[in-house]
Amino acid sequence: MKLILFDCDGTLVDSQNLIVSTVEATFAAHGLAAPPRPAVLGIIGLSLEMAIARLLGADAHRADEMAASYRTLFLARRATEPLEPLYPGARDVVTRLSERDDVLLGIVTGKARRGVDAVIGGHELLDRFVTIQTADDAPSKPHPAMVQQAIAETGVEPRDTVVVGDTTFDMEMARAAGAGAIGVGWGYHPPHTLPDAGAETVLSSFHDLPPWLDRRWNVSEATRNIIGEGAA
Ligand SMILES: [Mg+2]
Structure with a gap:
């Protein structure tokens, strides 16, 4: 998973x-x-x-x-005020990823739970996420606690976990938890600052996320198989 x-x-x-x-x-x-x-x-x-x-x-x-x-x-x-808008492609990609049998989705945010409920609930996407970690229950990013708690709740390995975020705080948090870090170029920190904070890649479109993840996971499965055979 x-x-x-x-x-x-x-x-x-x-x-x-x-x-x-x-x-x-x-x-x-x-x-x-x-x-x-x-x-x-x-x-x-x-x-x-x-x-x-x-x-x-x-x-x-x-x-x-x-x-x-x-x-x-x-x-x-x-x-x-009007509800804060989703970025282009967010609804489609989140919906499709959440329907996969091999993937679980979560949220890790500096917002309070009330804020997540208002905006993600307002877009009727709350039920797509099986774990939601907020500032109510953990220290601020870049502390890794929110990622660690999501991992503990879902039972997924850190190496099978990725964080998708727009800031250096997200990338540092992911790395500190032993998870992968995927930057997005449409947010609030300059995209060129994300690799130095640990981003494996910086995506320019939400629609690039699923194929990028599939390539990442296929490569890591192949690497594990090679290592497994070598050790046998
Ligand atoms: Mg952000």
Whole structure:
């Protein structure tokens, strides 16, 4: 059995407009100048407190109160703004992969479980994922705990597990857990930064994922067979 763990923001859904505008409103509510958009995109994927602390820099001691404000503002905005859109191909590829007998799907995200339920549930894809690991139950990426917990829940080997994500945090998390790391080029970290963080490849389209995985897995099966015969 294989396990594919997807990051959420920047990988499955394009949530940048809602997140950036909520960060701007949060900083304004606390009398602070908003950080530039590239800085905000750089922290999407971390857990909220860590993300805000990085944006605050020397004022990081205010991260907890600012994170509380962000949550309140985000929930209010989510109720009125359109649902964050899925990236092109995400629905089709997730649906087809979830129907395979040799594959399990999961989510590993810095969002809270409530946020995953809202956006992935809003797109009616929650039941495609057999394990969902969030900031509620684990330390922030790049700590490997979310991947390790997904592996423990499903019983799949780390070497048969891959993480699909848009940030260096995802790649580092995957490697630290002994899993494969697959970067996507449509998210929030510059694609060229992902290989140095451990990405085996950086995909440019969601539709490239299934054939790429099949090639990866065929190669690794062949390698195992050769090693197995040599040892026999
Ligand atoms: Mg992401």
